[in-house]
Amino acid sequence: MMEILDILANPNFWSASIRIATPLIFGVLGALLCERAGVLNLGIEGIFVAGAMAGWMAVWLGLGLWGGIAVAALTGAGFGLIHAILTVPLGLSQHVSGLGVTLLATSLSYFTYRTALPDVSTPPRIVPFRALDIPLLSDIPFLGPALFQQTALSWLALAAVALVWWVLARTPLGLAIRAVGDNPDAVDAQGLSVYGLRIGAVMAGSALMAIGGSFLTMAAFDAFFFGMVNGRGWICIALVIFASWRPWKALAGALLFGAFDAFQVRLQTEYGNAVPGQIFLMAPYILSIIALVVAARRADYPRALLTPWFKGQR
């Protein structure tokens, strides 16, 4: 019991929670945006890999950290466009296309990395994003190190939540995106382009996913490893349902998940000798499954999710 209190009283635990949550916030937001427009994007896992690889490689080639973020976002939007073309105007299976994009993005990233760096044993490093010191706030005892010593990307994630919420809830564009995921016929009757809205939402969502991936190589670590994404994309797909497709709930879900993950890592160092380490490593995946089961009953799916829409055909 004392150990648990010790963990919670340590500001490092809270700051680690936010750090673990950051890529998930981007991922959940991205998946949410796609699904709100009626398109399930199972390309997420591969887009995370592609974002992580492309962002890292851009920095490694000398483009600067923000240049790397831009490259990652563009890469993500590119894979999003592939998924969008297959699923929106062609109306093909969103499940299969998404898995195809994941396989494509992952294998293309691995192939590119191996081709650029054929025989390195230790992956080359870049200088990653550093934690920002925010004057005054960072110096508050406990709260400062717990909450206010994060990289710029964590703040960007927070801003992205606010932006996606504002666009979806407060702007005509957001109204149209939500409508296209619920009732595309109505959007078409308004004279708006169903295809345009869906393709745009999927590309924007995929760009967010890729930025989430780039956090892994440009802030959490400073190099690219094979298998580093390790199911984070799939966890995001579960979290979207848990968050009932709402941006602020998505933030809360990702933070909760981050806190849980940071907690299990610390429990592992505490009790690692008594319990096999794999039990702790399983926890995030099992937690996601439990979250999904709990949320599934009351899940209010966007009504046109998974349903293709063809112009001039009711």
Next chain:
Amino acid sequence: MMRIEPRQPSRVVNVAVPVLAALVSLLLAAIPLALAGADVLAAFRLMWSGVFGSPFAFTETLTRATPLILTGLAAALAFRAKLWNIGGEGQLYLGALAAVALGSGAISAPPAVMIPLVLLAGAAAGAAGMAVPAFLKVRFGADEVVTTLLLNFVILLFVQMMLEGPLQDPMGMGWPQSAPVIEKATLPQLMDRMRVHAGLLIGLGLAVLFHILLTRTTWGMKMRAVGENAPAARHAGIPVTRTLMGAALISGGLAGLAGVGEVAGLKGYLTADLSPGYGYAGIVVAMLARLSPLGTVASALFIAAVFVGADSMSRAIGVSSYLADLVVAIALLCVLIGGFVSRYRIVRVRTGEAP
């Protein structure tokens, strides 16, 4: 004005589309090959000789195709019932785990008992692995795509735990691997000095069996009805939940068998890197086969050839063997697009004319 109209795909189109998709994916592989600075024609020649260059090379393709036929069948049967089992990778490992738990000395019996026992145990373990997400789907409405994907990670960690714990080889000098499968539980070799084993015959037999079951029995009719329109099937008195659970158990069992074949027919013991993604590749195999059990055999051979060919090409000229994964991914997307071409046609509508 152009308009998209549905049409009934013909038999010829059904075969031509996957074949074209496979060819296009190979042709597109020339782009990454050229960008990697390789001599494209030489690379293709090396891939060809890597697959067909010698009897050994060709049997290697058969060996690789063995698990792919089974994971492909697993995906094809589940997808037919619109049950998105993406957990073939995890179910494969569960099957392999069951095989070494029973087959590496825990019990001993003549091969005629031992081999069927190990096969059944592996199939049961794989089926159990798919029963969980299927139950969560029918009981709680939890999306099986996400649960099966997440369970893959849980199962792999569980396998690692077992290989560092109760199932670790005491003679393995601390390596995380199981004790070897005993002689009596080992699937027989099909040819002298080749690695191809009886698992291939099991895969071929099951492909034929499920072809007959799907096309000739009421069970096949039920599967199709549930997959095409579950509410209508329920209305027609078909037990949808039971059909779905049945499809789930069969699908998981087939993937489990793939795992048994890999440990009891090929590797001889279990490590956590047993499968280079056979479960995921099985999805591509099933889609290339357009969910037909017999087609699965052909597409598994194609995917296996891509992997074997790319491996040998990669050894010869140093282009990354991730090229194979790239070809597989492109093949999946191509066959998906091909499906569109075969199911719809674009008709020209003159403006002013009533649609």
